[in-house]
Every structure is written in C-alpha cells, then in structure tokens.
Amino acid sequence: xxxxxxxxxxxxxxxxxxxxxxxxxxxxxxxxxxxxxxxxxxxxxxxxxxxxxxxxxxxxxxxxxxxxxxxxxxxxxxxxxxxxxxxxxxxxxxxxxxxxxxxxxxxxxxxxxxxxxxxxxxxxxxxxxxxxxxxxxxxxxxxxxxxxxxxxxxxxxxxxxxxxxxxxxxxxxxxxxxxxxxxxxxxxxxxxxxxxxxxxxxxxxxxxxxxxxxxxxxxxxxxxxxxxxxxxxxxxxxxxxxxxxxxxxxxxxxxxxxxxxxxxxxxxxxxxxxxxxxxxxxxxxxxxxxxxxxxxxxxxxxxxxxxxxxxxxxxxxxxxxxxxxxxxxxxxxxxxxxxxxxxxxxxxxxxxxxxxxxxxxxxxxxxxxxxxxxxxxxxxxxxxxxxxxxxxxxxxxxxxxxxxxxxxxxxxxxxxxxxxxxxxxxxxxxxxxxxxxxxxxxxxxxxxxxxxxxxxxxxxxxxxxxxxxxxxxxxxxxxxxxxxxxxxxxxxxxxxxxxxxxxxxxxxxxxxxxxxxxxxxxxxxxxxxxxxxxxxxxxxxxxxxxxxxxxxxxxxxxxxxxxxxxxxxxxxxxxxxxxxxxxxxxxxxxxxxx
Amino acid sequence: xxxxxxxxxxxxxxxxxxxxxxxxxxxxxxxxxxxxxxxxxxxxxxxxxxxxxxxxxxxxxxxxxxxxxxxxxxxxxxxxxxxxxxxxxxxxxxxxxxxxxxxxxxxxxxxxxxxxxxxxxxxxxxxxxxxxxxxxxxxxxxxxxxxxxxxxxxxxxxxxxxxxxxxxxxxxxxxxxxxxxxxxxxxxxxxxxxxxxxxxxxxxxxxxxxxxxxxxxxxxxxxxxxxxxxxxxxxxxxxxxxxxxxxxxxxxxxxxxxxxxxxxxxxxxxxxxxxxxxxxxxxxxxx
Numbered sequence: 001x002x003x004x005x006x007x008x009x010x011x012x013x014x015x016x017x018x019x020x021x022x023x024x025x026x027x028x029x030x031x032x033x034x035x036x037x038x039x040x041x042x043x044x045x046x047x048x049x050x051x052x053x054x055x056x057x058x059x060x061x062x063x064x065x066x067x068x069x070x071x072x073x074x075x076x077x078x079x080x081x082x083x084x085x086x087x088x089x090x091x092x093x094x095x096x097x098x099x100x101x102x103x104x105x106x107x108x109x110x111x112x113x114x115x116x117x118x119x120x121x122x123x124x125x126x127x128x129x130x131x132x133x134x135x136x137x138x139x140x141x142x143x144x145x146x147x148x149x150x151x152x153x154x155x156x157x158x159x160x161x162x163x164x165x166x167x168x169x170x171x172x173x174x175x176x177x178x179x180x181x182x183x184x185x186x187x188x189x190x191x192x193x194x195x196x197x198x199x200x201x202x203x204x205x206x207x208x209x210x211x212x213x214x215x216x217x218x219x220x221x222x223x224x225x226x227x228x229x230x231x232x233x234x235x236x237x238x239x240x241x242x243x244x245x246x247x248x249x250x251x252x253x254x255x256x257x258x259x260x261x262x263x264x265x266x267x268x269x270x271x272x273x274x275x276x277x278x279x280x281x282x283x284x285x286x287x288x289x290x291x292x293x294x295x296x297x298x299x300x301x302x303x304x305x306x307x308x309x310x311x312x313x314x315x316x317x318x319x320x321x322x323x324x325x326x327x328x329x330x331x332x333x334x335x336x337x338x339x340x341x342x343x344x345x346x347x348x349x350x351x352x353x354x355x356x357x358x359x360x361x362x363x364x365x366x367x368x369x370x371x372x373x374x375x376x377x378x379x380x381x382x383x384x385x386x387x388x389x390x391x392x393x394x395x396x397x398x399x400x401x402x403x404x405x406x407x408x409x410x411x412x413x414x415x416x417x418x419x420x421x422x423x424x425x426x427x428x429x430x431x432x433x434x435x436x437x438x439x440x441x442x443x444x445x446x447x448x449x450x451x452x453x454x455x456x457x458x459x460x461x462x463x464x465x466x467x468x469x470x471x472x473x474x475x476x477x478x479x480x481x482x483x484x485x486x487x488x489x490x491x492x493x494x495x496x497x498x499x500x501x502x503x504x505x506x507x508x509x510x511x512x513x514x515x516x517x518x519x520x521x522x523x524x525x526x527x528x529x530x531x532x533x534x535x536x537x538x539x540x541x542x543x544x545x546x547x548x549x550x551x552x553x554x555x556x557x558x559x560x561x562x563x564x565x566x567x568x569x570x571x572x573x574x575x576x577x578x579x580x581x582x583x584x585x586x587x588x589x590x591x592x593x594x
Numbered sequence: 595x596x597x598x599x600x601x602x603x604x605x606x607x608x609x610x611x612x613x614x615x616x617x618x619x620x621x622x623x624x625x626x627x628x629x630x631x632x633x634x635x636x637x638x639x640x641x642x643x644x645x646x647x648x649x650x651x652x653x654x655x656x657x658x659x660x661x662x663x664x665x666x667x668x669x670x671x672x673x674x675x676x677x678x679x680x681x682x683x684x685x686x687x688x689x690x691x692x693x694x695x696x697x698x699x700x701x702x703x704x705x706x707x708x709x710x711x712x713x714x715x716x717x718x719x720x721x722x723x724x725x726x727x728x729x730x731x732x733x734x735x736x737x738x739x740x741x742x743x744x745x746x747x748x749x750x751x752x753x754x755x756x757x758x759x760x761x762x763x764x765x766x767x768x769x770x771x772x773x774x775x776x777x778x779x780x781x782x783x784x785x786x787x788x789x790x791x792x793x794x795x796x797x798x799x800x801x802x803x804x805x806x807x808x809x810x811x812x813x814x815x816x817x818x819x820x821x822x823x824x825x826x827x828x829x830x831x832x833x834x835x836x837x838x839x840x841x842x843x844x845x846x847x848x849x850x851x852x853x854x855x856x857x858x859x860x861x862x863x864x865x866x867x868x869x870x871x872x873x874x875x876x877x878x879x880x881x
C-alpha cells in the first residue's frame with residue numbers, strides 16, 4: 001500500500017480538458033495538506049495532438065516529477081500508447097473504453113486496469129457529454145480512498161461562478177464516478193491511498209504568476225511584452241493587475257519594440273520589465289546592450305524553452321544560458337539570477353528590481369518551462385516585508401531618494417565613482433538634462449571616441465559587477481557537507497536533484513548539492529569553495545553542450561572526475577535520471593567501492 | 595515669473611558632426627524655435643532619436659535626450675510617454691531609420707496614437723554610411739549598393755501613415771524655416787501621434803534631391819485645402835507630380851496613454867509601495 005504519495009498523468013487530446021481536470025485535482029490535494037507539483041507537457045497547438053498534465057502529490061517537499069507515473073488517466077488510446085512504458089509496476093490506468101479498447105499487447109500485467117465508459121456515462125446517464133473528465137475525478141478519488149466531501153467541495157468551488165446548475169451537474173458527475181467504482185471495482189483496490197486531510201495555510205501558484213506578482217509588489221509599474229510561450233502568462237497577469245495599480249502593460253508589435261518600450265519607461269524612472277523566451281530574447285539582444293551602456297535598470301524575465309529557432313515552444317530546456325550571459329556585441333555589466341522554486345520565483349522577482357536600480361543595469365530573471373509553467377504549493381508570501389531600494393536615484397515629486405534637483409553643468413549622469421554607479425536623474429528634474437547615448441560617451445553623456453575616456457568608461461561600467469557581489473543571492477547547499485560527491489545545478493533541476501540526493505543518502509551514498517542562484521556575474525568563489533575537497537563533481541543541466549559545466553571548468557580548471565549530466569529531449573529530469581549516472585560513474589571508480 | 599524662452603535655451607555646447615550645408619541644421623534650428631515659442635521647459639522635453647546622421651540631432655538639443663539603437667526610436671518614445679505623460683515627447687530619425695529598419699514600429703506607433711511628435715528627416719539616402727540608397731530614394735539613383743541604378747520604387751511614408759491611422763500628418767522643407775517652425779508647433783501641440791516629414795537634403799551624397807531640386811519640385815497646399823478630409827489627404831499624398839508641403843490631415847482621437855491608463859497620475863509618479871490590502875487579495879486567490 002502506498003500512502004499519501006502519487007503521480008497522476010492526465011492524457012488526451014489538447015483542448016479536451018486534461019488541464020482543467022488536472023488543476024482541479026491539484027487543488028484537492030492541496031486542500032488535503034499535501035505538497036503538490038504540476039508539470040505541463042502539451043503540444044504547441046490549440047486543439048488536437050496528444051497532451052498530458054502531470055500532478056504529483058506527496059508529504060515531502062515536492063518540486064519535480066517522480067521517476068515513474070503511478071496513475072494514468074487516459075482519455076484515449078493514444079495516451080496509453082504514449083505513456084504505458086512510463087508506468088510504475090503496481091500503478092494503475094483509468095481508461096475511457098467507450099469507443100476504444102486496450103489491445104492485448106499493450107495491457108501490461110504488472111499494473112491495474114480500470115476501464116470505465118466515461119463518455120457513455122456522461123452522455124447516457126448524465127445527459128451531459130461535457131462532464132466526461134469530471135467523472136474520471138470521481139473514479140480516481142474512489143480508487144485512492146479520498147474523502148468524497150473534500151472532492152465535492154472543491155468541484156463545487158471551481159464551478160461556483162457558473163451557477164448552481166453547473167455545480168450540481170459536476171458534483172453529480174463526480175458521484176457517478178464514485179458509484180461506478182463501488183459497483184465494479186470494490187474487490188480490486190488500487191494499492192494507493194491518499195488520506196491526509198489537514199491543509200496548512202498555503203498557496204498553490206504557477207511560477208509565472210509568482211514572478212508577475214513579485215514584480216507588482218516590488219513596484220514594477222510598466223511592462224511591455226510580446227506573446228510567446230512559455231512567458232505569455234506574465235504579460236497576461238500584468239495586463240490584468242497593472243492598470244488597477246497605477247501602471248501600464250502593453251502588448252508590443254514584436255520583441256524589438258517590447259524591450260525598447262521597456263527601456264523608454266525605465267529611462268523616465270518607472271520600474272519596468274519585459275518577459276520573453278528564447279526567440280524573443282534573440283530579438284531583444286541589441287537593445288539589452290543599449291541598456292547596459294545607458295545604465296538603465298530593466299528586468300528581463302527569460303522563460304526558457306527548447307530551441308533553437310522555433311524548437312519546441314512548450315518544452316523545457318536550459319540551453320540559452322550562454323546566450324543570456326554572453327549574448328550581444330560588446331561587453332556590458334548584467335546580472336543573471338535563477339530561482340529553483342515557485343516561492344523563490346516571487347522573491348527573486350522583487351530582488352531583480354532592486355538589483356537593476358541599485359546597479360543600473362539589465363537584470364535577468366532566468367527560469368524555464370518546467371518551473372515557470374508548473375504549479376506548486378508554497379507558504380504564504382511575505383509581500384508586506386519587501387523593501388524597495390532605488391539606489392542612487394534623483395527623482396521628482398518626492399518619488400525617490402534624491403533631492404529632486406541638480407545643477408546643470410555640475411551634474412554628470414555617467415560620473416566616475418568607486419562602485420561604478422553614477423547618480424541617476426529622472427527626466428523632469430531641474431538641471432539634469434543630458435544625452436543618454438548608445439554611442440560611447442563621457443561622464444556628461446557627450447559622445448566621444450577619445451581613447452582614454454573609452455577605457456575608463458568600460459572600467460566604470462564593468463566595475464559594477466564587482467560592487468554588486470554582496471547583494472547577489474547565494475546558492476543553496478543541500479546534503480552532507482562532508483560528502484565527497486558534489487552536484488551542481490540550477491533552476492527547475494533543484495527539485496529532482498534534491499530528491500536524488502535523499503535517495504542516494506538512503507542507499508548509503510553521501511552527496512551534497514549546490515543550487516546556483518546567481519549565474520552572472522559568475523560566483524567563482526562559491527563554486528570553487530563548493531568543489532574543494534570533492535572527489536567527484538556532477539553538473540546537471542538541460543542542454544546538449546554542457547553550458548554550465550563549461551563555465552565551471554573555466555573557473556576551477558580541469559578536474560579528473562568532473563561529470564556532465566545532460567538532458568535535452570525537452571522534458572524535465574526525473575530523479576532516477578540523476579541517480580543513475582552518479583551510480584554508474586561511481587561504480588567505475590575506486591571511490592565507490594571503498 | 596517664468597522667463598521668456600528663446601531657441602538658445604535649447605542649445606547644447608556639443609559641436610555638430612553634420613557636414614556644412616546639411617539640411618539637418620534647418621530641422622534642429624526650427625525645432626528649437628518651435629519649443630521656445632511653445633514655452634516648453636527643456637527639463638520637461640524627452641527627445642528620442644534613432645541612428646544615422648539625423649539620429650545625431652538628440653545630442654544637439656538641450657533636453658532629456660535618448661540616442662538608442664537603429665530603428666527603435668518610436669518604441670522608446672512610446673515607453674517614455676506611457677510612463678510619464680507630463681513629458682513632451684519628440685522622436686526623430688531619418689528615412690532609413692523610420693521607413694526601413696524601423697518601418698514595423700512606424701505603422702504600429704501611428705496606429706496606437708501616443709501623444710508624441712515624430713520628425714522624419716528625409717534625405718533620400720544613407721548618409722552616415724557614405725551614400726547608399728534608402729527607402730525614399732528615387733528609382734535609378736546610382737550608389738555603392740545600387741551601381742546600376744536603384745531598382746526600387748520610393749516609399750510614400752505619409753500615405754502609409756495615413757492608412758495606418760495617423761491623426762496628424764505634415765511635410766516641411768528644411769530650407770523654409772518659418773513654415774517648418776509653424777508645422778512643428780502644430781505637430782507638438784496636437785494631442786496624439788503627429789508626423790512631420792521634413793525634406794532635408796544631403797549635400798554630400800545625394801546629387802538628385804538637392805536644394806535646387808526641392809525648390810523646383812515642392813508646393814504648399816493652399817487655404818482651400820481641408821485637412822480634416824481623409825480622402826483629400828490621400829489624393830494629395832499619392833498625386834503624381836510636384837511634392838506637396840503643409841498639413842495634410844488632422845483628427846481628434848483618444849491617445850494610447852488615455853486608453854491604457856485611466857489614472858491621471860503618471861505611472862512614474864505613482865507610489866511604488868502599493869496597497870497592501872490589494873496585494874493580500876491577490877494572494878488570497880491562490881489560497
């Protein structure tokens with residue numbers, strides 16, 4: 001019997017309701033006090049094409065998929081065909097057998113099969129074809145021993161807005177599913193039971209929502225963006241909430257425009273952001289260089305997806321780390337921070353605006369599809385405690401920490417300072433008129449190609465990378481500090497790596513893990529210290545060329561036992577995919593057997 | 595008491611990089627006069643320019659000036675205006691900047707109708723890269739990139755803008771300063787997106803569209819012309835023959851910032867701390 005731990009996959013055709021059904025069960029599990037993580041694996045089209053939505057619930061911290069699927073809710077045969085190999089022995093399938101049957105060669109004997117004519121029940125008994133998916137929730141709930149009251153309550157809450165009739169119809173559908181199990185499968189338990197019933201006061205939030213919410217709380221009042229998967233959620237969220245909080249969100253004609261609008265708004269002093277994904281970032285790259293040389297604070301959220309070109313828009317990847325860090329002609333100071341959980345996504349969004357304004361540079365918030373479009377449970381957010389630090393800003397109307405006036409001729413927008421940061425005046429302030437030019441300029445902003453000035457200006461701007469070090473988020477270290485096996489990764493891989501760590505420890509292999517949260521300026525000391533005394537170093541990342549691995553090698557030099565663990569098929573790591581390469585590498589060295 | 599402003603109040607100490615005789619001097623001088631006549635304070639003027647000879651103009655106007663990347667002056671200017679409606683926002687650039695690399699933004703800025711003024715300094719060539727053909731070059735123009743004569747038809751930027759929904763359209767000539775000042779004043783005073791295309795000859799590279807050529811080939815629309823009639827404006831703009839100058843079209847329409855932000859306080863002057871109760875109610879939706 002498996003208690004309070006399950007990974008459920010809803011599979012069917014895009015647009016047939018897998019997402020709604022999955023979200024609903026995620027809400028129920030949250031209500032039961034379980035830790036929930038969801039993973040969207042859908043095609044880049046509106047209707048049709050196989051889609052699946054994974055909901056994982058368990059009692060421990062949960063930020064990733066399990067090794068295998070416990071329960072597959074298959075709305076068609078294609079879903080079974082596509083995922084039968086991913087099923088855990090002892091798991092079970094709920095299959096709609098109204099119009100298709102499971103062929104014998106697909107019917108694995110090590111899993112339980114529950115065939116229910118969902119569509120038929122919906123049509124003939126309930127006279128509502130639309131509730132087919134909701135019936136499956138009743139079937140599922142009954143098979144895993146859930147409290148029907150919790151399920152009914154959640155279903156009612158979801159459809160409350162649509163009126164009593166719709167609520168009644170859906171609760172009725174759940175009950176029909178429950179009855180079907182009682183009548184047909186009473187003698188065949190699934191082997192899973194989810195009974196926890198105490199909900200702490202928590203949230204269930206998607207990574208992209210957390211970023212947008214964090215930005216709003218941090219004082220972001222301007223966003224320009226262009227729809228692109230998987231970043232669009234952020235623009236939609238901001239379009240809803242910015243106008244009612246004194247701000248503006250605008251959908252630009254392309255990403256070139258989005259980033260330049262963002263620069264324009266930031267130039268006036270608004271806390272401004274854009275959000276995009278790979279192809280959009282490629283278009284923005286020139287203007288990000290401009291932000292660097294104009295020393296304009298902007299926040300750029302990159303929701304990474306599988307590239308290159310169109311690649312796989314709805315799939316996850318960490319293949320543009322190099323692009324973010326090194327992209328663009330010329331050299332500018334920029335910071336790249338990367339959250340590993342939905343909660344961190346919120347706090348890093350708030351931090352990004354402080355970093356951008358304090359150091360007057362573009363700041364990247366790097367996330368990826370496996371995190372930004374996933375929902376997870378998290379504690380309440382401390383939005384009231386967010387401090388806003390605008391750095392050396394000379395504002396107007398009391399909206400700033402400066403004196404609101406400078407003396408023309410004395411004030412220098414790009415003045416040389418010890419930390420590289422010059423007082424920034426906002427348009428409208430008396431005496432601060434100057435030219436902000438993408439051409440090389442002197443302290444006053446006047447364009448010049450003077451050789452001494454050029455060298456000094458480069459040094460001034462790049463000095464900010466050093467002065468900001470203390471303000472950048474340190475990495476999280478997990479596991480046994482004395483372990484000789486060290487793992488490094490970032491972003492969404494935090495979840496599966498932490499889980500791998502625990503399971504390796506339980507099996508007697510001590511490891512430790514550095515979740516890097518600042519990727520640029522590269523935290524040389526942090527990485528060097530972490531690797532010191534390690535016999536084996538495993539770098540885990542979602543790309544082909546080992547981009548993080550190479551950055552680390554550049555800092556620490558050649559290491560005998562440095563291993564690159566990479567996944568580049570568009571899907572997130574499962575813990576076993578981290579455990580196995582570590583075990584393989586260890587078994588081939590003396591260390592593992594001593 | 596506010597001192598009376600003069601064009602000198604908008605001058606910078608920066609020496610010009612333009613060639614002697616460049617039409618852009620006339621544009622700059624007319625812009626300074628227009629701003630002074632309208633009583634604008636340099637601290638409240640945001641001036642965004644593109645790249646090219648004309649793009650350099652932002653360095654010569656005492657204001658909050660922004661000299662960005664090639665072709666993107668209008669998105670920057672739109673962002674400035676959306677964030678701070680208290681500013682007078684002017685964008686400027688050449689025919690290449692606005693009608694070639696920036697053409698995508700041009701039509702959308704026009705369509706959105708933010709309250710900004712866009713000056714297109716049209717010299718029918720790429721000057722800063724030493725004389726290649728541009729979107730407004732005449733067919734047959736011989737340059738380094740068109741050694742057998744430019745094989746393309748010139749673009750009619752103002753007609754494109756009219757089709758895209760422009761609410762103020764005008765054309766001036768940099769050698770007619772008084773009339774240009776008047777056009778610029780009308781454009782800056784217009785509530786909404788105003789375009790002033792200024793014929794600004796390149797004395798170094800363009801030996802076709804010279805001062806003499808313009809003097810022979812332009813005429814001003816007369817008093818009988820009705821600039822509120824869109825169909826007449828189209829006819830005027832697409833008419834074969836001499837090039838018309840003057841105000842071709844004006845229309846009163848809600849601006850982008852009026853529609854995008856109902857709050858009278860500019861975005862940049864809002865408190866960043868926000869309303870904690872409101873933030874709490876957002877969080878509640880995820881409980």
